[in-house]
Amino acid sequence: xxxxxxxxxxxxxKIPWFKELExxxxxxxxxxxxxxxxxxxEVLFHEGDREDFLYIVLSGRIALEIFVPHRGxxxxxxxxxxxxxxxxxxxxxxxxxxxxxTAVIDGLVVCIDSEKLRQVCEEDHDLGYIVMRRLANxxxxxxxxxxxxxxxxxxxxxx
Amino acid sequence: xxAQQIARPVAIHPDHLLQPQWAEVLSITHEINDVSTxxxxxxxxxxxxxxxxxxxxxxxxxxxGFGESAISICxxxxxxxxxxxxxxFVGNVTNAIGRLKVGDTVGLRGPFGTYWPVKELEGKDVLIxxxxxxxxxxxxxxxxxxxxREKYGKVILLYGARTPADLMxxxxxxxxxxxxxxxxxxxxxxxxxxxxxxxxxxxWFYQFRxxxxxxxxxxxxxxxxxxxxxxxxxxxxxxLESIFVSLERNMKCGQGSCGHCQLGPxxxxxxxxxxxxxxxxxxxxxxxx
Amino acid sequence: xxxxHRPEIGSTIVIEKAALNxxxxxxxxxxxxxxxxxxxxxTLVYAAIERLDDLPHGYITExxxxxxxxxxxxHSRYFDAxxxxxSWKQFLFPSRIELFSLRQNSNxxxxxxxxxxxxxxxxxxxxxxxxxxxxxxDNIFMRxxxxxPIYRARREHVFIxxxxxxxxxxxxxxxxxGTGPRVxxxxxxxxxxxxxxxxxxxxxxxxxDLLKGIPSxxxxxxLLRNADQALExxxxxxxxxxxxxxxxxxxxxxxxxxxxxxxxxRCLSCTNCTQVCxxxxxxxxxxxxxxxxxxxxRERVWDSCFNPGxxxxxxxxxxxxxxxxxxxxxxxxxxxxxxxxxxxxxxxCGRCITWCxxxxxxxxxxxxLQEEAH
Numbered sequence: 001x002x003x004x005x006x007x008x009x010x011x012x013x014k015i016p017w018f019k020e021l022e023x024x025x026x027x028x029x030x031x032x033x034x035x036x037x038x039x040x041x042e043v044l045f046h047e048g049d050r051e052d053f054l055y056i057v058l059s060g061r062i063a064l065e066i067f068v069p070h071r072g073x074x075x076x077x078x079x080x081x082x083x084x085x086x087x088x089x090x091x092x093x094x095x096x097x098x099x100x101x102t103a104v105i106d107g108l109v110v111c112i113d114s115e116k117l118r119q120v121c122e123e124d125h126d127l128g129y130i131v132m133r134r135l136a137n138x139x140x141x142x143x144x145x146x147x148x149x150x151x152x153x154x155x156x157x158x159x
Numbered sequence: 160x161x162a163q164q165i166a167r168p169v170a171i172h173p174d175h176l177l178q179p180q181w182a183e184v185l186s187i188t189h190e191i192n193d194v195s196t197x198x199x200x201x202x203x204x205x206x207x208x209x210x211x212x213x214x215x216x217x218x219x220x221x222x223x224g225f226g227e228s229a230i231s232i233c234x235x236x237x238x239x240x241x242x243x244x245x246x247x248f249v250g251n252v253t254n255a256i257g258r259l260k261v262g263d264t265v266g267l268r269g270p271f272g273t274y275w276p277v278k279e280l281e282g283k284d285v286l287i288x289x290x291x292x293x294x295x296x297x298x299x300x301x302x303x304x305x306x307x308r309e310k311y312g313k314v315i316l317l318y319g320a321r322t323p324a325d326l327m328x329x330x331x332x333x334x335x336x337x338x339x340x341x342x343x344x345x346x347x348x349x350x351x352x353x354x355x356x357x358x359x360x361x362x363w364f365y366q367f368r369x370x371x372x373x374x375x376x377x378x379x380x381x382x383x384x385x386x387x388x389x390x391x392x393x394x395x396x397x398x399l400e401s402i403f404v405s406l407e408r409n410m411k412c413g414q415g416s417c418g419h420c421q422l423g424p425x426x427x428x429x430x431x432x433x434x435x436x437x438x439x440x441x442x443x444x445x446x447x448x
Numbered sequence: 449x450x451x452x453h454r455p456e457i458g459s460t461i462v463i464e465k466a467a468l469n470x471x472x473x474x475x476x477x478x479x480x481x482x483x484x485x486x487x488x489x490x491t492l493v494y495a496a497i498e499r500l501d502d503l504p505h506g507y508i509t510e511x512x513x514x515x516x517x518x519x520x521x522x523h524s525r526y527f528d529a530x531x532x533x534x535s536w537k538q539f540l541f542p543s544r545i546e547l548f549s550l551r552q553n554s555n556x557x558x559x560x561x562x563x564x565x566x567x568x569x570x571x572x573x574x575x576x577x578x579x580x581x582x583x584x585x586d587n588i589f590m591r592x593x594x595x596x597p598i599y600r601a602r603r604e605h606v607f608i609x610x611x612x613x614x615x616x617x618x619x620x621x622x623x624x625x626g627t628g629p630r631v632x633x634x635x636x637x638x639x640x641x642x643x644x645x646x647x648x649x650x651x652x653x654x655x656x657d658l659l660k661g662i663p664s665x666x667x668x669x670x671l672l673r674n675a676d677q678a679l680e681x682x683x684x685x686x687x688x689x690x691x692x693x694x695x696x697x698x699x700x701x702x703x704x705x706x707x708x709x710x711x712x713x714r715c716l717s718c719t720n721c722t723q724v725c726x727x728x729x730x731x732x733x734x735x736x737x738x739x740x741x742x743x744x745x746r747e748r749v750w751d752s753c754f755n756p757g758x759x760x761x762x763x764x765x766x767x768x769x770x771x772x773x774x775x776x777x778x779x780x781x782x783x784x785x786x787x788x789x790x791x792x793x794x795x796x797c798g799r800c801i802t803w804c805x806x807x808x809x810x811x812x813x814x815x816x817l818q819e820e821a822h
Binding site: 040061063064065072073074075076077078080083102104105141144145148149151152153154155156157 | 349353356359365383387
Binding site for chain 3: 167173174176177181223224225227250253262381407408411412414415416418419423424429441445446447448
């Protein structure tokens with residue numbers, strides 16, 4: 001384990017669901033991850049980009065945006081620590097980013113190589129099960145938030 | 160809430176049903192697109208002097224020819240010179256209120272209803288989760304907490320609106336932050352000029368660690384939002400008795416007589432609008448009840 | 449023989465039926481408006497009566513779900529006709545009354561309160577179920593925290609001449625609700641009609657004074673036994689029954705029961721039941737404004753939870769379907785009313801069954817909540 005990976009493991013350990021992992025699993029994930037500092041307004045990826053990384057926000061705030069013709073870029077969600085985004089890259093269907101990600105303020109993210117994560121999960125089903133379970137939770141809560149946004153509950157009653 | 164001592168409303172006429180006292184519009188604050196705050200004072204100085212309210216209570220505002228509307232009081236209970244009502248323009252009566260000018264007269268009866276139990280919450284952490292037009296009824300409670308800050312533990316305000324343009328009272332947030340209230344804002348959707356959060360109020364329970372043994376949750380807003388805030392609070396083991404909700408129903412008399420505002424056994428105007436959730440639970444989720 | 453003494457409160461005397469005329473005229477001399485049942489347009493209404501013969505002498509009523517007929521059988525009694533659609537609530541809680549009026553004066557409003565004198569009513573012929581209903585409404589309109597001045601002013605002056613029911617009709621179930629057919633308390637005079645005489649039980653000082661000098665005798669044990677037996681017979685001849693042992697829980701635990709949908713598909717949401725029900729109390733306040741906007745009159749009118757606008761507020765209607773509104777009415781009347789007021793809200797008078805245009809019968813709907821319960 002080199003310094004960078006030790007640092008990565010230390011950061012990962014701060015995230016609640018990583019505490020569940022055994023040391024060897026943590027090391028495997030650290031070996032396929034990088035830490036990345038982002039500056040305010042920095043674009044991490046655009047809609048349409050190849051899906052390459054799963055991201056975890058350690059500090060700062062990332063906005064997910066979709067471009068709508070005539071309306072511009074709409075911010076549909078912001079990701080706060082210790083939430084993650086870009087999860088669809090782990091079980092890809094579209095193989096392209098369906099939203100863009102921009103840093104709102106300075107921050108620090110963990111970038112996990114999605115393809116390598118898939119391989120690692122295939123090789124070690126114990127680790128794979130934990131990762132997929134966690135992703136399922138994330139997706140479920142995202143879905144709930146999206147549904148509540150869809151209900152437009154603050155809309156003016158006459159509109 | 161049955162245990163509260165509700166003082167007899169000052170601004171009513173005990174011998175003549177529904178007869179209002181009269182009040183003058185002192186000033187009007189345009190808040191957001193369809194909401195303005197009306198600052199009023201009773202024309203009879205004796206009534207103005209005697210008038211007091213608890214945070215969470217409401218007045219019935221009367222527009223002759225149109226009718227009455229129940230509006231929560233959104234001003235500081237300690238300020239006896241004027242009373243504030245943030246009004247959303249959605250129907251006949253509220254649109255008539257929207258045509259008022261400074262100096263005009265309105266009828267007023269009140270205050271009515273149960274209130275946020277700010278005294279009982281001393282010593283606890285307080286999580287206020289609200290959205291849209293749900294913030295005005297909570298603002299008097301916030302003012303009370305500000306004035307007695309040392310009596311409370313952690314205080315968090317989670318406030319959401321549809322878009323950044325729909326956020327109310329934004330010029331006060333910094334002052335509240337300075338007084339050690341954690342003010343967290345979110346909108347349903349934003350544009351690239353918005354550097355704040357985009358999401359919904361209930362999801363913040365994922366962000367903030369709360370101690371269910373000493374946290375009280377106060378919530379007000381669209382009933383959907385209230386429902387999901389409660390789900391999240393209960394999932395984190397906040398006891399039902401520590402969750403307080405303010406509800407809204409069609410009100411006509413404000414005094415538990417005309418029947419309109421009933422939800423199950425409760426008259427929202429007299430047994431509410433503020434409820435402790437354990438009392439509400441059997442009836443709250445019944446569809447169309 | 450003439451009785452110079454005033455009969456004691458709680459005692460029962462016997463009078464000639466014609467002596468009721470003296471009681472009525474004395475009441476009117478004291479300033480009471482004597483109102484009681486009268487035949488009008490082939491039905492029974494509560495209206496001004498002056499003498500015994502104004503009462504529905506010789507009539508009975510045939511009542512069934514969605515069916516009412518007034519029938520003259522030629523019998524000799526005055527109080528055998530079970531009431532029609534009207535109840536005494538229209539006198540204590542008028543269906544329409546002015547609250548105040550306003551006149552504009554530059555930028556403010558001048559208020560004036562209505563000047564009419566509060567009538568003093570003498571209710572003649574209040575049935576046990578109706579008396580129970582008045583007592584229920586007393587609890588609603590005159591509470592420690594809220595006192596309706598209109599109801600109170602009228603109620604304070606009411607003289608109640610109640611009557612035991614000897615001949616219940618097809619939709620009656622007061623026995624099930626514990627409200628009748630015998631009148632127990634809350635009256636000034638209670639009348640029991642036998643074949644040839646009236647028995648009168650004294651309930652108040654006012655009644656004692658009223659009877660001074662009217663020829664009467666203490667009721668004999670024989671007559672009292674007659675009356676008891678007739679009432680026991682009446683109690684066993686109710687047209688309907690309702691098991692109340694599992695109320696209000698049966699209703700409160702079945703708010704999502706599929707049967708509400710079934711009733712909801714039959715109910716027309718016409719509000720008849722709430723109008724005829726002697727305990728229903730919902731009201732609305734409406735402004736009648738002059739065309740030039742310079743004057744307005746605010747009135748209180750009866751409202752009904754079946755009205756679509758009843759639960760409308762900004763953002764929509766919380767009870768948009770008939771199913772939800774029917775459930776509100778019945779789950780209130782036989783459910784949540786108990787927590788609000790200490791008793792159930794139904795007195796078993798049967799009016800809602802008789803006057804429902806589609807014949808919905810709550811004594812049949814309630815037991816359905818026990819079927820296929822989940």
